[in-house]
Amino acid sequence: MARFEKPVEGSWTAHYPELGTEPMSYEDSISPEFYELERDAIFKRAWLNVGRVEQLPRNGSYFTKELAVANTSVVVVRDMDGRVRAFHNICRHRGNKLVWTDFPREESSGNCRQFVCKYHGWKYELDGACSFVQQESEFFDLDKVDYGLVPVHCDEWSGFIFVNLDKEPSQTLTEFLGPMITDIDGYPFHLQTERFAYRATVGSNWKLFIDAFQEFYHAPILHARQSPVAARPEVQAAGFEGLHYEIEGPHRMVTTFGGQGWRMPPEMLKPMETVTRSGLFGPWDAPDLGLDELPAGVNRAHKKPWGLDSFQIWPNFVLLIWERGWYLTYHYWPTSHNTHVFEGNLYFVPAKNARERLAHEMAAVTFKEYALQDGNTLEATQIMLESRVVTAFPLNDQEILCRHLHKVAADWVDEYTRDRAGV
């Protein structure tokens, strides 16, 4: 018997009939051929979040983003007029990577007035114009105007910087995000600038890690021992049910309850949670975000008790807003069909004192304790999926978002393949 109300169709999945209820194949997560198609069909056509405006605090601030999945690196910069621009990170002379520090495959950031290639000293303004060619008279009919940096489509939403590698994106960023995401407009991300940035290489397909964090069916089991002994029977017996699921275009979201540590008896909590007044769901004492009410897109179904919203923004960006006034992001950057780089960022309103800072530390350390269990399990899943001993897997109603992700991946690859065939 469901504790929380489901749509009139009887299940969340039936509410979106295009998803079906059949067992799913995970061939899309183990096939090198499918991965090669995803690179062009998805990562060279979708808008990709590469960072936030706080990473570009001043004119001349820049950072690079390695996009191995698309065989490129981009440099994102705030130019001298304050406009955020993106370029392929390649010198127009003989193809050297333009911006890097010490290690060509590592990301770099800093502040500069112009980009100077390490190789032969060609220089570029921050708007991409080539401004200097070493020994220019040695070249043949070379006009610097023809040798600006190769621009990448770049736009912002709510302080999140997106790029699109398509020559002519078929949608603007706003169109691509759609109302379910842009309804979050007005949420004060810009106040939450205290950042914990995590990174790991994970031995699984990128979609498997998205799956791991877009269903919470696993949480009472995989993370059972994270709960105090007294709390475990209740946690496991209750299982997990989402309060609200919603799908719009290629994006999806889930609202869940939970995390009200301040209402729980001490024996249901870890002693350190009681001392720091913090835990997995964040500090118990929420900061003042200056909001009279939440933006329409946050807890959009007005569920109580609201714990968090997890927005899965296609293809590889997760935005998770916690009821206690902080947020986190996940990014999954594929490096092969069975490896990817995972990035997790936790953002808090900057601590005003040591007590607040310690509460952030408790939330951050707890996050890592959980994430390491998740990450390791993914490799175990990848290994056995690749055996192809089993090729059909049943997904339940709480796993609806996994079903949607893999359908969207298939749809984008199909559409691309059809376009390419000229059908």
Add this chain to the structure above:
Amino acid sequence: MPDTLLPGQFSELEAFAPTWCLPTERERFAKRMASSMEDMQAFYDAFFPRAEEAIAYCEKFPLDDMPDDAERLLQLLYSLVMVSFPVETWRQAHIPDSGAAYLDLLIEPMP
């Protein structure tokens, strides 16, 4: 190095300070993984009862202008958070089922 690392009222914790006053999560996580349960339990047992007192002491100062000894006390609190997982939850340093998985913290607030 000064003779003492911590504020005077926490002198009984001095023995733990050289080991556990560590400025970054990377160092604290590595120290946890390299420590025995006996050592972490001893640190936890000595410090946990005084954690609230230590928080109250540290929060008197602005975060961006803490005296060195208070900042080290705050680092000691971060380490208490770190060892609380082995001590309160796992009974071992390693997170069960996390195998060779790692998650590097590249950017963190200071202090």
